[in-house]
Amino acid sequence: MTYLEASGISIDFPLYHAESRSLKKALLGKVSSRFSVDQKSRPVVQALRDISFSLKSGDRLGLIGSNGSGKTTLLRALSGIYQPTAGTLSMEGKLISLLDPGQGMNKELTGRENIRLRSYYLGLSKAKSQAFEADVIDFTDLKEFLDIPVRNYSSGMVVRLAFGMATAFPPEILLMDEWILAGDAAFMAKAKKRVEGMVQHADILVLASHSPSILAEWTNRLIWLDGGRIVADGAPMEVFKSYLPRHDFEELLRARS
Numbered sequence: 001m002t003y004l005e006a007s008g009i010s011i012d013f014p015l016y017h018a019e020s021r022s023l024k025k026a027l028l029g030k031v032s033s034r035f036s037v038d039q040k041s042r043p044v045v046q047a048l049r050d051i052s053f054s055l056k057s058g059d060r061l062g063l064i065g066s067n068g069s070g071k072t073t074l075l076r077a078l079s080g081i082y083q084p085t086a087g088t089l090s091m092e093g094k095l096i097s098l099l100d101p102g103q104g105m106n107k108e109l110t111g112r113e114n115i116r117l118r119s120y121y122l123g124l125s126k127a128k129s130q131a132f133e134a135d136v137i138d139f140t141d142l143k144e145f146l147d148i149p150v151r152n153y154s155s156g157m158v159v160r161l162a163f164g165m166a167t168a169f170p171p172e173i174l175l176m177d178e179w180i181l182a183g184d185a186a187f188m189a190k191a192k193k194r195v196e197g198m199v200q201h202a203d204i205l206v207l208a209s210h211s212p213s214i215l216a217e218w219t220n221r222l223i224w225l226d227g228g229r230i231v232a233d234g235a236p237m238e239v240f241k242s243y244l245p246r247h248d249f250e251e252l253l254r255a256r257s
């Protein structure tokens with residue numbers, strides 16, 4: 001059974017070059033400060049504080065919050081890139097994370113070569129790798145750019161390729177940061193179809209974004225992060241009601257009716 005559970009997760013990042021007494025005093029002096037010191041008195045930034053939630057098959061969780069509120073850090077913790085300073089994470093299910101556009105790609109190689117390299121890493125049989133290549137080529141629709149080195153791609157093209165390769169085999173848990181929304185409207189429509197296909201297979205989605213309309217459409221639960229803490233957790237429109245300025249909330253309601 002697929003599940004993902006975060007229990008009391010906290011993450012501190014050491015602040016290098018902040019050892020001087022005056023800087024420490026300035027950082028730690030503010031009442032609502034995100035800065036603290038670790039056990040060895042070294043300054044740290046408290047990126048996440050006491051985060052708990054549990055997700056099961058079919059849950060599509062959105063993360064919202066202002067710049068620096070902790071969305072990317074939480075996604076990275078869930079994907080295993082960062083070790084929590086405190087708390088525990090447990091999960092079951094094949095996880096794919098779409099967190100960095102160029103992840104797992106060699107920019108000196110062409111799109112086609114990257115696709116072949118990926119199928120090699122995945123250990124696919126000849127028939128499966130041919131199907132994988134055809135599927136990704138069709139999805140990414142890179143046309144003449146397919147045989148050009150990735151370093152010459154636009155950022156939207158890199159997104160198409162990364163997304164196409166990472167989503168060719170449906171994961172059970174999909175983590176996405178909002179860079180995925182950098183594609184154009186035609187790509188977004190295709191990406192949405194692909195993600196919806198995945199989620200319909202009773203998988204888990206966690207998506208961080210600043211876009212209320214995307215989150216309202218793609219998610220069925222929303223966590224609002226502020227200063228590294230959860231300030232609200234519930235149905236998307238309920239959370240948006242408190243999060244968004246009244247005018248923006250009413251506009252979102254109108255757009256969805």
Ligand SMILES: Nc1ncnc2c1ncn2[C@@H]1O[C@H](COP(=O)(O)OP(=O)(O)OP(=O)(O)O)[C@@H](O)[C@H]1O
Pocket residue numbers: 013014034045046047065066067068069070071072073074
């Ligand atoms: N590698 C790091 N080293 C030190 N501090 C970090 C690191 N990554 C994040 N932080 C700090 O952790 C806090 C949370 O950052 P995070 O990138 O998770 O926020 P975010 O909600 O994704 O922001 P944005 O909307 O701007 O992308 C910030 O205060 C940031 O400065």
